[in-house]
Amino acid sequence: MREVAGHLPGLSAEEVEWRVLDFAAWGESVQVSVPVLSEAQALALAARVRENARAYLKTLSVAQIVATLDKAVARLLDRDDPWRRKAEAVLPIVTGYDAETVRLGLSGYLRTFRAPQLQRFLAEDFANPGVLDAFQPAMKGGFTRAHGPELLLHVWAGNVPGLPLWSLMSGLLVKAGTVGKVASAEPLLAGWFAKVLAEIDPKLGECLAVVWWKGGDAEHERVWLSQADTIVAFGGNAALAALRDRVPVTARFLSHGHKIGFGLVSAAALDTRRAGPLARLVAHDVARYEQQGCYSPQMLFVARGGRLSPRDFAEQVSRELAGFARRHPRRALSVAEAAGVASWRTTEEMRAFDGEGPVVFGDAADPWSVVLVEEAQPLAPSGLNRTLKIVAVDSLDAVIPLIAPFRAFLQSAAVAAAPEELFRVAALLGEAGVTRICAFGRMTAPEAGWHNDGRFNLLDLVTITEIEQSAELAAEGFADYVD
Numbered sequence: 001m002r003e004v005a006g007h008l009p010g011l012s013a014e015e016v017e018w019r020v021l022d023f024a025a026w027g028e029s030v031q032v033s034v035p036v037l038s039e040a041q042a043l044a045l046a047a048r049v050r051e052n053a054r055a056y057l058k059t060l061s062v063a064q065i066v067a068t069l070d071k072a073v074a075r076l077l078d079r080d081d082p083w084r085r086k087a088e089a090v091l092p093i094v095t096g097y098d099a100e101t102v103r104l105g106l107s108g109y110l111r112t113f114r115a116p117q118l119q120r121f122l123a124e125d126f127a128n129p130g131v132l133d134a135f136q137p138a139m140k141g142g143f144t145r146a147h148g149p150e151l152l153l154h155v156w157a158g159n160v161p162g163l164p165l166w167s168l169m170s171g172l173l174v175k176a177g178t179v180g181k182v183a184s185a186e187p188l189l190a191g192w193f194a195k196v197l198a199e200i201d202p203k204l205g206e207c208l209a210v211v212w213w214k215g216g217d218a219e220h221e222r223v224w225l226s227q228a229d230t231i232v233a234f235g236g237n238a239a240l241a242a243l244r245d246r247v248p249v250t251a252r253f254l255s256h257g258h259k260i261g262f263g264l265v266s267a268a269a270l271d272t273r274r275a276g277p278l279a280r281l282v283a284h285d286v287a288r289y290e291q292q293g294c295y296s297p298q299m300l301f302v303a304r305g306g307r308l309s310p311r312d313f314a315e316q317v318s319r320e321l322a323g324f325a326r327r328h329p330r331r332a333l334s335v336a337e338a339a340g341v342a343s344w345r346t347t348e349e350m351r352a353f354d355g356e357g358p359v360v361f362g363d364a365a366d367p368w369s370v371v372l373v374e375e376a377q378p379l380a381p382s383g384l385n386r387t388l389k390i391v392a393v394d395s396l397d398a399v400i401p402l403i404a405p406f407r408a409f410l411q412s413a414a415v416a417a418a419p420e421e422l423f424r425v426a427a428l429l430g431e432a433g434v435t436r437i438c439a440f441g442r443m444t445a446p447e448a449g450w451h452n453d454g455r456f457n458l459l460d461l462v463t464i465t466e467i468e469q470s471a472e473l474a475a476e477g478f479a480d481y482v483d
Contacts, residue, residue: 001030003090005187007194007210008035010048016041021184025096025332032094034187034212039223045209046179046227050151052206053177058148060204062122062132062173068204069169070115072196077110083196087189095161095186096331101288102161108445109162113169117448122173124449125458132174132462141469146462148174149252153228155243157235158185159292160444165193166457167232168208174461178208179224187212215239221246230254230461254460256453259294259411260381261443262301262403264396264425265313266417270306275313278416281441282388283320285414287368288444290331291384295412295436295443298382300390301399310392311359314372318361321368321386330367330386337385344383345369379403396425400432407433411453414440 008016018033037045057065075081079088087106092099111117122129126146128136135143152171156164164180168190171178180190191210198205213220221243225231230252233243237257247253263285269278285297300317302310333341345364348371352358361370368386377391379402393399396417403410410433415422426437435454436446451457476482 001028001090001093002033003030003086003188004033005182005191005210006035006212007191007198007205007208008037008045009052009198009206009209011037011041011045021187023094025093026098028093030090030093032187034182034184036213037211037220039219042211042220042223043227045211046151046224049177049179049207049209050227052203053175054150056203057172057177057207058175060175062129065172065175065204066115066118066122068197068201069113069118069172071200072193073110073113075196075200076193077107083192087192090188091161091186094188097161097289098328098331101328105161105288109165112446112448113165118169118173121170121449122458124451125456135465135467138466142472143467145465146174146459147465148176148462149229150177151228151230152176152178152461153224153231154178154180155231155233155235156180156183156190158183158187160289161186162189163234163293164190166452167234168193170457170461171232172204172208174458176230176461179228180208180210181224182210182212184212184215218246225251232256232461254455256294258409259453260299260379260406260409261293261295261297261412261414262299262379263297263414263440263443264399264417265300265302266396266415266421267303267306268418268421269416270302270308270313272307275306275308275316278440279313279316280320281439282317282414283324284441285443286317286321286388287324287328287330287386290386291382293444295446297388297414297443298384299379300388301393301396301402302390303393303395305394310374310390311372314359314361314370314390317388317390318368318370321370321388322362322366325367325386333385341369341383341385341387344387345371348389376402379406379409396421397428399425400428403429403434404432410434412436412438412443412446414438414443416440 017036019036021032023030076084078084088103091102130136131146135145138144154167168180182190194208194210225247231247232254233240234256240255240257244253302313348358349360352360357374359372371389374392376393382389413429413434415437
């Protein structure tokens with residue numbers, strides 16, 4: 001099976017150099033050709049996207065852009081559409097995730113980008129989204145208008161399928177000429193979405209491009225960084241720091257780096273009626289996408305004092321993870337990933353052997369691991385790929401000092417607690433640096449319009465032009481109707 005990645009308006013396949021990436025999983029293989037552009041081709045493509053966006057995209061109303069995006073998303077939600085069929089057939093081979101996980105994940109994720117959700121997305125950042133179309137009255141007097149970048153560059157990670165679509169659509173909503181760099185781990189979906197958009201609106205398809213270069217290729221990176229007004233980048237902290245150092249001082253750099261997700265379970269949630277379904281939701285969050293997302297849970301803090309103990313709950317989560325392994329097999333791990341899991345588990349087993357107290361559930365051969373610790377421990381990463389540490393605490397308040405030192409790595413936390421406790425603990429989590437609090441079962445599926453890393457998705461991309469009230473009043477003196 002062969003596939004071609006990218007979306008290169010104005011460039012023919014014959015004039016582009018291609019590199020082949022090989023993928024294999026579930027007994028099948030696929031070769032993906034990714035474009036390797038010369039400096040001249042990259043500069044020409046950047047200029048083309050910028051000019052087309054200026055001539056067409058910036059003349060559209062936000063409502064028209066939302067309508068087109070909605071049509072594209074509807075096609076990818078339609079399981080009879082050729083692009084959706086291609087996604088379901090190819091992405092399991094490329095990503096290694098089982099077909100059912102890909103199917104359910106795509107549908108759940110894409111639903112957050114239908115027209116009502118995109119409108120909510122806009123309303124979260126703009127009290128009046130019309131500010132993207134024309135000058136609108138300002139509360140303080142005068143008028144304001146928001147302008148997206150001339151050229152917005154996205155540098156995407158490939159750890160979770162579909163992740164690029166969120167920032168790609170954000171760029172289009174603010175009417176930015178958009179270029180996205182796909183990751184080698186998943187180079188296809190963003191280009192497919194661009195092609196669907198181009199089928200629906202060919203002129204809009206000329207306002208964006210999807211490219212590739214090998215991670216760490218400073219020469220290719222330099223060309224694109226020199227062209228972009230704004231850069232949105234995803235990835236590991238070290239890679240982002242290196243990228244930031246190469247960004248021109250005149251460009252805006254917005255990064256989304258490494259985060260550690262975690263959960264809190266109150267004593268009120270631990271009874272024989274509630275604990276079982278809750279354990280299933282916890283296992284779902286752990287198993288989905290093998291904890292590769294920044295929002296996936298790696299540690300659970302479970303309060304004592306419920307009808308069930310933290311150990312009872314750890315046993316239930318273990319059983320649920322075993323069930324998930326049967327229904328949704330874990331993807332094949334790389335040598336480095338397998339070594340990371342083995343090292344994490346071995347370390348915990350040695351602590352248990354030394355009498356330090358951890359209880360390790362499951363066998364080393366199982367595609368999951370759960371560790372229970374009865375003594376409070378600070379937040380720490382797991383071995384990923386379905387590995388979870390459960391820490392018993394006396395109360396949820398006791399969790400705050402265990403996470404506060406790691407403020408830079410906090411983002412998503414799931415909380416299972418009664419309303420009064422939820423809001424009290426949420427205030428403490430927010431002060432510690434947590435920016436998203438959700439229910440278990442939703443950790444890997446943020447709401448439409450969520451504020452990633454506590455920031456504005458659209459507002460961070462725009463600049464604001466103001467007509468001050470003084471200019472408005474002065475203009476009255478020059479009107480032809482003035483005596």
